[in-house]
Amino acid sequence: MNICIVGTGYVGLVSGVCFSEVGHNVTCVDQDDKKIAQLIAGRSPIYEPGIEELLVRNQNNERLRFTTNLEGAMEKADIVIIAVGTPAESDGSANLSFIESVAREIGHHLTSYKLVVTKSTVPVGTGQKIKSWIQEQCGKMAFDVASNPEFLREGSAIYDTMHMERAVLGVESEKAKELLIELHQPFDTRLVITDLATAEMSKYAANAFLATKISFINEVANVCEQLDADVTKVAEVMGLDPRIGSAFLGAGIGYGGSCFPKDTQAFIQMGQSAGYALKIVPEVEKVNFEQRKRLVMKAKQAFGLEGLRGKRIAVLGLAFKPNTDDMRAAPARDIIPMLTSLGADVRAYDPIAMQAAISYLPHITFASSWQEATRDADAVIILTDWNEFKELNLQELKNQLASPIVIDGRNLFEPQLMKSHGFYYDSVGRIKIEIEGESYEGTSYRGSRLHRQKLS
Numbered sequence: 001m002n003i004c005i006v007g008t009g010y011v012g013l014v015s016g017v018c019f020s021e022v023g024h025n026v027t028c029v030d031q032d033d034k035k036i037a038q039l040i041a042g043r044s045p046i047y048e049p050g051i052e053e054l055l056v057r058n059q060n061n062e063r064l065r066f067t068t069n070l071e072g073a074m075e076k077a078d079i080v081i082i083a084v085g086t087p088a089e090s091d092g093s094a095n096l097s098f099i100e101s102v103a104r105e106i107g108h109h110l111t112s113y114k115l116v117v118t119k120s121t122v123p124v125g126t127g128q129k130i131k132s133w134i135q136e137q138c139g140k141m142a143f144d145v146a147s148n149p150e151f152l153r154e155g156s157a158i159y160d161t162m163h164m165e166r167a168v169l170g171v172e173s174e175k176a177k178e179l180l181i182e183l184h185q186p187f188d189t190r191l192v193i194t195d196l197a198t199a200e201m202s203k204y205a206a207n208a209f210l211a212t213k214i215s216f217i218n219e220v221a222n223v224c225e226q227l228d229a230d231v232t233k234v235a236e237v238m239g240l241d242p243r244i245g246s247a248f249l250g251a252g253i254g255y256g257g258s259c260f261p262k263d264t265q266a267f268i269q270m271g272q273s274a275g276y277a278l279k280i281v282p283e284v285e286k287v288n289f290e291q292r293k294r295l296v297m298k299a300k301q302a303f304g305l306e307g308l309r310g311k312r313i314a315v316l317g318l319a320f321k322p323n324t325d326d327m328r329a330a331p332a333r334d335i336i337p338m339l340t341s342l343g344a345d346v347r348a349y350d351p352i353a354m355q356a357a358i359s360y361l362p363h364i365t366f367a368s369s370w371q372e373a374t375r376d377a378d379a380v381i382i383l384t385d386w387n388e389f390k391e392l393n394l395q396e397l398k399n400q401l402a403s404p405i406v407i408d409g410r411n412l413f414e415p416q417l418m419k420s421h422g423f424y425y426d427s428v429g430r431i432k433i434e435i436e437g438e439s440y441e442g443t444s445y446r447g448s449r450l451h452r453q454k455l456s
């Protein structure tokens with residue numbers, strides 16, 4: 001099939017390389033000429049494991065092309081896919097201006113039948129709006145619209161697309177249905193065929209439910225901390241029940257990223273304008289933000305009465321999750337300013353996201369390795385569960401630090417292991433490891449260099 005994809009962000013680009021990999025002819029269009037030049041040169045503007053290999057291979061075999069010229073790209077296409085951004089407005093609703101301008105451009109260039117498919121996450125009713133925006137430009141020219149929301153995750157986007165668990169085909173005509181079935185045929189996946197509104201709603205419902213699972217387990221974690229229970233074991237037990245499932249029961253500092261925060265907000269707005277005020281999802285958001293604050297409190301608590309003023313804090317991890325350089329709504333962007341506002345001197349390291357982080361976090365120091373970040377630090381705070389951090393040599397880490405304090409927002413280490421290495425270790429929803437003989441007035445460890453000397 002001949003496919004034109006408009007927008008080469010995560011969704012457009014990953015769809016482009018994967019659709020061409022399975023044999024379709026794909027032309028990706030973006031208005032950003034620098035991005036297109038970079039892609040033509042075989043370099044991916046996003047960090048995503050495996051993407052450049054597919055990018056180069058499919059450009060070489062001429063199944064994948066990049067251009068800024070929508071009109072030319074549409075000419076031979078059977079399907080035109082819209083994959084531009086739908087960022088949040090200040091009230092949380094989805095901004096549809098990119099969608100509208102692409103729809104109008106498509107309408108303007110329509111010279112033969114096309115199926116126009118929306119992959120961007122859009123509120124229910126947008127498919128109908130897209131139809132009228134196209135119609136206003138193209139008059140009587142025949143076309144169909146369809147909704148085909150995207151479920152890939154950043155960091156495993158190629159795998160998720162090549163092994164998609166399901167595809168939702170929201171259609172209004174037999175022809176649209178047949179074309180979308182043909183598009184998905186090489187993926188051998190389960191197809192759910194619906195109307196437009198149901199397909200659009202399914203995307204928000206899925207993201208809101210996953211966000212709910214995360215906030216739910218975070219609340220369980222907070223109660224576990226009060227009662228000396230271990231949330232990771234609780235999650236294991238819960239997850240073994242197939243009605244619950246083990247995924248997305250990882251307690252921590254709450255979800256971030258380009259989608260959960262914006263899609264939960266848009267879902268709330270959508271409910272409100274449809275006349276139903278959602279009750280669970282607004283609480284999910286509140287719990288999510290509280291989790292960031294709780295981690296900062298843990299860091300503060302570690303220093304007791306001394307507080308964080310003047311403390312040198314090493315932050316390990318900036319991206320909202322591992323295997324991406326995406327800093328959109330990353331927890332680090334909430335947590336680091338809280339730390340600096342309490343007087344902490346932050347030195348941060350991330351294996352991949354540092355370049356992307358600089359503009360969001362201008363007042364901190366960036367280190368080129370975890371060793372440089374932690375050298376002589378008064379405490380380490382872990383914000384992203386990169387493998388590099390899971391595999392840290394704990395003895396080396398301890399030797400680096402001025403005081404052996406680890407505040408772990410991602411539960412990377414076993415508390416007992418940390419105890420055996422002599423760390424003060426506070427994670428999420430698990431027993432807190434304190435250093436014997438250092439407790440006073442509710443404070444467990446004073447992280448001053450003086451105290452370290454006393455310990456050793």
Ligand SMILES: NC(=O)C1=CN([C@@H]2O[C@H](COP(=O)(O)OP(=O)(O)OC[C@H]3O[C@@H](n4cnc5c(N)ncnc54)[C@H](O)[C@@H]3O)[C@@H](O)[C@H]2O)C=CC1
Pocket residue numbers: 006007008009010011012029030031032035083084085086098101102119120121122150151152153154258259
């Ligand atoms: N990032 C993700 O992992 C996922 C995103 N989504 C949804 O997919 C949509 C796209 O998200 P991202 O790929 O992250 O977007 P993005 O914002 O990273 O990229 C959008 C791209 O569209 C281009 N663009 C904007 N207007 C254009 C126009 N008129 N003509 C040509 N190109 C234009 C921009 O230059 C940019 O390169 C959003 O609705 C998002 O919610 C859905 C699932 C996963």
Ligand SMILES: O=C(O)[C@H]1O[C@H](OP(=O)(O)OP(=O)(O)OC[C@H]2O[C@@H](n3ccc(=O)[nH]c3=O)[C@H](O)[C@@H]2O)[C@H](O)[C@@H](O)[C@@H]1O
Pocket residue numbers: 121150151152153154155207210214247248249250251252253254255256257258259260320321
């Ligand atoms: O609509 C989207 O854009 C995408 O949003 C998420 O994908 P993504 O944001 O890439 O990443 P996730 O793996 O879902 O993680 C989101 C956040 O939740 C956090 N998380 C995840 C799982 C968990 O158990 N605990 C937890 O705190 C992660 O650290 C991260 O900050 C969904 O998983 C995708 O299905 C969806 O397509």
